[in-house]
Amino acid sequence: MLGLARAGATVVVGHQRQTEEAESLRRELKDTGGDHLLVQADVADPAQITELIEATGTHLGGLDIVVNSVGTISHIPYADLPLDAWTQVLATNLTATHLVTQGALPLLGESGSVVNIGSGAGVVGVPLRAHYTAAKTGLIGLTRSLSKELGSRGIRVNLVSPGVIETDQAAGMPEAARTAYTNRIPLGRLGEADEVAAVVLFLASDVSSYVNGATFTVDGGI
Template sequence: MDLELKGKKALVTGGTRGVGRGIVLALARAGVDVVTCYQNDSEYVASLERELKETGGNHHVLRADLSDAAQISALLERTGEIFGGRIDLLVNNAGTISHIPYAELSVEEWTRVLTTNVTAAHLVIQHALPLLGEGSSVVSIGSKAVEAGIPLRSHYTATKAALVGLSRSLAKEFGPQQIRFNVVALGVIETENFHKMPQEQRELMAQRYGAKTALGRLGTPDEVAGAVMWLASDLARYVTGNTIGVDGGIS
């Protein structure tokens, strides 16, 4: 099905690896012009630039540390310049995670994760407001951990819950302007980190978590991208303030 996304303009934060990369490439293949960003140079950055060049379109991979408010401001200013003052789709994908017993969770680590996962998303949205217009879609990447709760990830789970509250409130505030805000809550997705594991560990993880899903398997970045693209399309023009699970029916 053609979602009629060709010519739309998108900003996807943290799009050089994992789920973000899958979203960026899927959008580009659908004819969307995409800006994405990264924090540190790596082969992932260079390879994404090559793939986007081969795909064709007006794509840019920019460096920006989203823990720095000034760099967020500069990123959105540059995005506005590239796209002529317009963004049709904003995807808050950049995030971080760590696994720490709650009793040992330091203020510094709490603040680091909160800054990257919540404050950065808030600032990206705020700076994007002048670029968002009628029909624009804002999608934040959340987690099913909000419903399930996961030991050693209390700080991470709290940030993903915050994104749900932020999106629901913004959906109400900007609904009259026909700007939509939704969260895509992920289950276990096969990314580069999964494929870097030793084969035995990979098979064990796939079996363990796949068994918890209705579909009996893990998800892929392309399947996450499918949900994001639907939310960017006119098919979802009456969908806002929602959390949509892309989790294979995990429980």
């Protein structure tokens, strides 16, 4: 979101909890000089998604860009995977994207760009994450279907699929795992959040006006 704001967009950001990270983002957005808005909303709850969409419409009046960047993950052997864990991960990683995009359609009108954030797991599969992988693979299908259905309205829908990126979660990765990933990545390092944001900015802008239904992997070649 910071990349879009710094490029001149006015952004509305949904965040799950009131945390120091959310407050830090609020301060950084304020520094860009735009009339930005942060809305606390748990996208696993359809009612809160509705409130987020309504707040967006009130604040902006309409939308040019929707970025669906949300996710949750757990590591559970498939034989032991309980239904509630499956349902929670699918609701957050896939259903929320559907509900946000569908709810945003009236605000997008007859043009716009939807960028969904997936994961390399959705392409290759990952042990102990069958539910997460299924959700991220579902995003690929959702993106391709919507690109065909909404394209006639001038709405482009694309997917960004990051690899292993330097995040708070990655910071807690065991050193052996970090080394294993680094050795498999041809560029020899983990990615940076700004490198993913740059691809999102490309897809959100008019520079990519003929790009629709595409998946962009940002994974260093792994």
